[in-house]
Amino acid sequence: MIQIKDITKKYPKAEQYALDKVSLEIGTGEAFGILGPNGAGKTTLMSIITTLSRPSSGNIFVDGELITRKRNDIKRKLSFVTQHISIRKDMTVREVMELSGRLSGMSGRLIREKCDQLLEYTDLSDKSKNCARGLSGGQQRKLMIARALLSDPEILVLDEPTVGLDPHARRKIWDMLINLKLRGMTLLLTTHYIEEAENVCDRVAFINKGKVSDVDTPFKMINDLGKYAADVFEENETHSYFFPEIQDAEEFVSSTDKMIRIRETTLEDVFLNKMGEGLGREA
Amino acid sequence: MNEKAEWLDLAQEKCANEKSGLYYVFGGIRTAVWEKWIEFKHEWKKITASSLISPLLYMLALGWGLGSMVNTGDRPYIDFLVPGIIALTTMNTGYNSVSVSLNVQRLYERSFDQVIISPTPIFSYIIGQMIGGALRGMYAGVLILLLSIPFGVSIHINPLFFVVMFLNGMLFSALGVLASVIAASHLDISRFSTFVIIPMTFLCNTMFPVERMPAAVGVIISCLPLTHTSRLLRGIAYGESINLLSILFLVCLLAAFIVLTNVVVNKKNNL
Ligand SMILES: Nc1ncnc2c1ncn2[C@@H]1O[C@H](COP(=O)(O)OP(=O)(O)OP(=O)(O)O)[C@@H](O)[C@H]1O
Ligand SMILES: [Mg+2]
Numbered sequence: 001m002i003q004i005k006d007i008t009k010k011y012p013k014a015e016q017y018a019l020d021k022v023s024l025e026i027g028t029g030e031a032f033g034i035l036g037p038n039g040a041g042k043t044t045l046m047s048i049i050t051t052l053s054r055p056s057s058g059n060i061f062v063d064g065e066l067i068t069r070k071r072n073d074i075k076r077k078l079s080f081v082t083q084h085i086s087i088r089k090d091m092t093v094r095e096v097m098e099l100s101g102r103l104s105g106m107s108g109r110l111i112r113e114k115c116d117q118l119l120e121y122t123d124l125s126d127k128s129k130n131c132a133r134g135l136s137g138g139q140q141r142k143l144m145i146a147r148a149l150l151s152d153p154e155i156l157v158l159d160e161p162t163v164g165l166d167p168h169a170r171r172k173i174w175d176m177l178i179n180l181k182l183r184g185m186t187l188l189l190t191t192h193y194i195e196e197a198e199n200v201c202d203r204v205a206f207i208n209k210g211k212v213s214d215v216d217t218p219f220k221m222i223n224d225l226g227k228y229a230a231d232v233f234e235e236n237e238t239h240s241y242f243f244p245e246i247q248d249a250e251e252f253v254s255s256t257d258k259m260i261r262i263r264e265t266t267l268e269d270v271f272l273n274k275m276g277e278g279l280g281r282e283a
Numbered sequence: 284m285n286e287k288a289e290w291l292d293l294a295q296e297k298c299a300n301e302k303s304g305l306y307y308v309f310g311g312i313r314t315a316v317w318e319k320w321i322e323f324k325h326e327w328k329k330i331t332a333s334s335l336i337s338p339l340l341y342m343l344a345l346g347w348g349l350g351s352m353v354n355t356g357d358r359p360y361i362d363f364l365v366p367g368i369i370a371l372t373t374m375n376t377g378y379n380s381v382s383v384s385l386n387v388q389r390l391y392e393r394s395f396d397q398v399i400i401s402p403t404p405i406f407s408y409i410i411g412q413m414i415g416g417a418l419r420g421m422y423a424g425v426l427i428l429l430l431s432i433p434f435g436v437s438i439h440i441n442p443l444f445f446v447v448m449f450l451n452g453m454l455f456s457a458l459g460v461l462a463s464v465i466a467a468s469h470l471d472i473s474r475f476s477t478f479v480i481i482p483m484t485f486l487c488n489t490m491f492p493v494e495r496m497p498a499a500v501g502v503i504i505s506c507l508p509l510t511h512t513s514r515l516l517r518g519i520a521y522g523e524s525i526n527l528l529s530i531l532f533l534v535c536l537l538a539a540f541i542v543l544t545n546v547v548v549n550k551k552n553n554l
Contacts (some may be wrong), residue, residue, distance in 0.1 A: 012552075051399065051400060053553045054552040069549075072304060072307050072402035072403070072404065073402070078400065080400050085393070086393040086394050087394055088388065088392055088394045089392055091321060091325075095321055099314070099318060099397075100397060100401070102314040103398060103402075103403045104401055104402060104403075147397075
């Protein structure tokens with residue numbers, strides 16, 4: 001379990017708080033998504049959880065224990081896939097993996113065994129002797145995910161893990177994440193692909209300007225907004241109206257002669273709505 | 284991707300061997316030295332070639348060229364020069380091999396992030412980096428010894444000679460680590476080099492004796508570590524008795540750099 005308690009972060013010379021009293025609780029085995037616009041503070045929060053960056057105030061507890069840079073036993077439970085590519089480009093794929101394994105204190109034999117399996121799983125086997133510099137952006141990202149899994153973390157933190165991946169690869173990563181979740185791994189991820197969070201996450205939190213606004217299951221959020229959406233093109237813009245039942249939506253359609261499309265509401269609608277930049281209005 | 288997720292099944296094995304803190308400390312040192320070794324393995328040809336160039340130039344220009352014009356008593360100038368070159372080369376190599384690559388990893392490739400979040404104590408990893416840098420410095424030093432053979436240099440060598448080379452390399456690798464964690468940009472590394480490393484290269488008893496300097500300047504220079512290294516190496520090379528205080532001075536300075544680096548690393552909120 002990860003408990004985030006009143007985390008505040010102000011970068012040196014920054015005027016605004018990157019995080020402002022953020023409190024969250026993520027259960028063991030839960031897949032938790034953090035959604036928010038650019039600059040909302042998602043990466044900052046994840047860096048603090050993984051001790052990459054220190055909070056200005058507040059604490060993070062993992063399984064009830066305060067995590068700091070010095071707590072090697074707790075850090076052992078975590079792996080972090082950063083938003084930026086963070087691999088040594090002068091090393092080969094295999095060496096990148098080995099470096100990470102060694103840093104996690106794994107034996108050479110275990111590293112070799114798991115490395116082969118993970119590279120195979122991420123389609124990188126034939127690249128294992130290539131320099132990381134020679135991988136495509138998507139392959140580098142897959143390598144980061146493979147690397148993160150090498151040490152068998154209990155908690156996997158992923159900051160936009162599927163940026164730059166093709167649709168197939170992205171879905172494979174989703175399947176992999178769901179697989180990991182089913183095996184009891186705790187997942188914490190951010191993404192701008194709301195669909196990804198809807199697919200993978202048990203619960204999501206919305207964060208904007210350093211503040212967490214809503215925390216709930218995607219299902220509940222969609223239900224609260226209205227399960228059905230009607231997109232109306234009016235005044236040169238598409239406006240979405242939400243309805244709890246399909247009959248309500250159909251009634252609305254018959255009451256107007258504008259161009260209308262009825263569909264199921266997605267988490268993206270919720271996101272657009274909550275973030276204030278949404279074009280939708282409640283009907 | 285493979286359908287079977289076998290890699291997940293090794294989880295049990297991990298739990299079976301929980302590691303103690305000391306395991307991670309030694310593991311961290313070993314990992315960093317291994318990393319420096321991989322770096323070397325990939326680039327050893329370039330590293331070797333570039334480690335040969337500047338000593339060769341020093342020996343040609345100063346040893347042969349200038350050396351034929353200077354009167355150094357009963358010893359040829361090149362015998363005086365070679366220990367100095369070894370001192371400055373172990374310094375430069377130690378400093379550069381650590382500061383440049385660590386800086387690239389910290390600010391550009393950002394792979395240093397992985398070190399921070401890993402269970403390996405950063406401190407032990409950093410010690411490992413220093414050892415790796417010291418070994419690289421020694422490698423360059425040994426190359427110069429080999430290079431000096433065709434120049435007909437006659438100097439004594441004993442195990443202590445290598446110890447001093449290592450110590451000097453480690454001292455400046457430590458400085459390299461310190462510079463790279465303080466640096467806000469890559470340019471800072473070369474600026475630091477311009478202000479600290481290059482002056483020492485020329486002034487610290489490397490190409491001419493400190494005694495030739497004005498007394499006041501000499502005092503300052505005597506406080507710089509490279510002066511002591513050159514003096515030690517030259518003492519051994521000449522077969523004279525060496526000053527143990529100089530060794531103690533280097534060891535203390537090294538300890539101070541290690542502590543300082545550790546303090547800086549721990550104080551930084553955003554590495
Ligand atoms: N190293 C830094 N120094 C100063 N300010 C920073 C730093 N990193 C982030 N910030 C600021 O903190 C705020 C939050 O940034 P953060 O990277 O956490 O956003 P994010 O939610 O991850 O955004 P994105 O979706 O674009 O990745 C931003 O306003 C950003 O300008
Ligand atoms: Mg981010």
